[in-house]
Amino acid sequence: MNEGFSNLVTHIGDFLDKTQDGYAIFSMDDVLIGCNQAFADILYLNTELIIGQTFEQLYREIYKNQKGPIINTTDIDQWLIEANKKRRSRDFRIFEIDLKDGRWFLVSEQISDKGELLLHAKNITKQKVLEHNLHQHTSELSNLAATDELTQISNRRSFISQVSSEINRCERNKLPACFCLLDIDYFKKVNDEYGHITGDQVLVELAEVINSLLREYDPFGRIGGEEFGLFFPDTTIEQGQEICQRLCELIVATNFNSPAMPINITVSIGVVEYWQGATFEQLYSQADNALYEAKDAGRNQIAIHD
Secondary structure (H helix, E strand, C coil), rough: CCCHHHHHHHHHHHHHHCCCCEEECCCCCEEEEECCCCHHHHCCCCCCCCCCEEEEHHHHHHHCCCCEEECCCCCCCHHHHHHHHHHHCCEEEEEEECCCCCCCEEEEEECCCCCCCEEEEEECHHHHHHHHHHHHHHHHHHHHHHCCCCCCCCHHCCCCHHHHHHHHHHHHCCCEEEEEEEEEHHHHHHHHHCHHHHHHHHHHHHHHHHHHHCCCCCCEEEECEEEEEEEEEEHHHHHHHHHHHHHHHHHHHCEEEEEEEECCCCCCEEEEECCCCHHHHHHHHHHHHHHHHHHHCCCCCCEEEE
């Protein structure tokens, strides 16, 4: 061995001792024939004890200790069968693993001409944390964009999107449905008499009252001002009218604002039955006409568009 090559081996050895990346070599028979301390740390096993063990023996030990790489299974035998199908299935393979201590590694496996498997595990924990934070931030922004800031229910844009999706589903499955527009009667008087802050509180509480009668999958949103939209999929016009009637009665019986200054309100509701081929715009227009009929008829009532 010449001096240059000897120095190279020494430098590589120093590097393997200091790096946080794990390196390991498995024989053609999948026996671990060499690794650095970082690889042993990933497995939470002692370096001296793991040399000479097979991949299967190593992972049975990991599964028993419940440390190191996360193994999502209740059947380690079946898990090993599936894992061995993937190992050595290609000359080069890359995948991610996460550890019970929260670390993440990008693992690459490369097979040599002699059938030996060289494994490299690169620590990508920082990248995964950044990725998670970015995903969470994006999700929060998406929720903000779809939520009415005051009432915390769907805003107009999100409501239209949800209803359009439900319309398509009703169209495909030939399901009945009802579209409703709800408006607070004489809400301007509430703002004029009690102030806009109190008026906002009434809107917030009204959204909570309406939500209490809805199913989880019923689209509900604030269209604007004191007007709210509701869509009842898989609901006949008779059932929709009954729901709206219960809603009107509940709102009349509710004291809004505070015990010291209770405010009672009523609502008018326009209802239209969904028909095959109807669009959101058509349903909205006809429900709006019905809403005006309810207003003209004296308010605190429901009008069905014929």
